[in-house]
Amino acid sequence: TWTPDHFVDSAVTALQNTIGPDDQVILGLSGGVDSSVAALLLHRAIGPRLHGIFVDNGLLRQDEFATVLKAYEGLGLNVTGVNAAPEFYAALSGLTDPEAKRKAIGRTFIEVFDREAQKVQGARWLAQGTIYPDVIESVSVHGSSVTIKSHHNVGGLPEKMNLKIVEPLRMLFKDEVREVGAALGLPGEILNRHPFPGPGLGIRILGDITPEKVDLLQRADGVFINLLKEHNLYEHVWQAGAMLLPIQSVGVMGDERTYERVVALRAVTSVDGMTADWAHLPYEFLAEVSNKIINQVRGINRVVYDISSKPPATIEWE
């Protein structure tokens, strides 16, 4: 029978047999469960010869980069944090089309990652946190033009650097990945984290991206996510987040008329993200989130809740 401990033992042995004694391995860390578990497994097999690269694309959640980097360091991982936010903002400047934004983010990620990876002497392997559903997904035909996880495909790099691919989680389903992560001591804050798209807040800010908009959305999203956690609702929804809409609407604050931005809250229940239902969050909870956002985040005067299911709507707005 499959147990996480057996899996860890046999995967560690297999990795030690496959990866040469002087080989260095590079892995892109995202803060997500899959790449984090892959890192812990490789770290157990080869220690500091695993070189994790964690890129701050400026499109992560509030405090995410610092918090997650600290967690990685606490786990003893050999990881380099790269602050590349200005590069991503420059690449995104003026872009409004969702696919154009995805491409710009993906391209910039490869440039930054490539540059960091070149600094690792003796690199022979590129590790990836690919899991079984990703393997299936990449061979099945999608009805839409959206290539899920295109961001994580560091295309070109393996050939260019003459790297071989190692994917230790290739045969695992998500729940198994979580069990393996728990067996390896991954903290709950990473283990139970909601899925988060590679292009991050870049596809949750409708229209063009500016650092100011990122800051607004990070704060609104932070209020929403923190309250979900405080009310023990976080673990009952599959994914949640806030979207910054490209419109302003009229409001009133004191005796002043305001003309400010709208935030849409999205929370869904799902098994695999392929279909999803909007989460029936309590009205009192939604009221608290709305009040707190509007009171605390200057520049937002209206909050709406997305009550669309997938299909026909998607989880992300872009």
Ligand code: XMP
């Ligand atoms: P949709 O919006 O298609 O999202 O219902 C389904 C799941 O995929 C995530 N998603 C992405 N993940 N790169 C990613 O890595 C992307 O471009 C991307 N687009 C959507 C989304 O967050 C949800 O979990």
